[in-house]
């Protein structure tokens with residue numbers, strides 16, 4: 001059986017929208033209607049008129065779609081596709097943290113469970129975290145969670161000293177160290193650097209850029225879709241890419257005249273790779289596994305997500 005054509009046929013027959021994150025396997029990206037970052041995928045889910053969405057990504061992304069589209073069916077091909085970053089904070093831990101900072105505004109990365117989102121004032125993604133924080137009055141304390149590297153990046157970009165940051169991290173991005181950056185900087189003298197704000201090297205790279213240590217070299221700290229746009233628009237021909245390696249497939253496909261070098265071949269998210277073509281086929285055929293969020297949690301989480309979708 002030609003799995004790809006069967007999937008394309010089935011999704012047309014059943015009128016199902018397939019969304020895939022930039023870190024998905026190449027063959028999964030190829031059968032999707034839309035490939036993008038967390039914010040772009042949430043926006044696509046929110047605006048579709050199709051009744052069923054098949055989410056090729058990790059569980060919190062499908063949950064976010066289920067919250068924004070409560071009248072739709074949201075499927076994920078493997079319920080075990082989790083996220084080590086979203087696992088770093090529970091709703092109970094957040095409630096306790098909030099009780100220690102009464103009056104503070106809570107800003108949570110989209111990489112959180114629905115129950116955690118139901119406790120937030122604002123949700124954000126890597127592409128709009130800075131603007132979300134900028135939209136909050138300067139005199140208000142902020143609790144930012146759960147990614148400490150994205151949090152310290154946002155605090156620096158917004159010049160805030162009243163932001164408390166949860167000590168969570170993504171195992172894939174935390175594994176990209178300053179020494180990986182240094183090695184690739186030395187090896188690829190003319191390459192532009194694209195860095196995801198979840199990387200543990202982000203703060204030190206920002207410091208080095210500010211101190212002029214990188215001279216004229218282009219260094220950009222961007223979400224995965226921001227990286228895609230930069231790869232297309234920049235006049236550079238060579239890029240070192242500091243994020244999960246799944247994005248390289250789309251970068252190379254869309255920019256065949258440019259060269260993309262992963263900062264580390266080991267930057268692989270095992271959860272993203274759980275979504276295989278076989279599982280996508282089974283998911284479409286049997287309409288499994290439905291991601292459901294209890295109504296009371298979805299209603300509370302919706303406001304924080306709507307605020308995220310409103311800020312670009």
Ligand code: 13P
Pocket residue numbers: 022036037038039111125126127170198222223224225
């Ligand atoms: P983006 O929103 O930049 O795609 O990031 C999502 C994610 O899970 C990063 O690890």
Ligand code: SF4
Pocket residue numbers: 058082083084085086111170171172173244269270271272
């Ligand atoms: Fe979560 Fe990290 Fe995988 Fe992104 S790369 S889904 S943050 S574990």
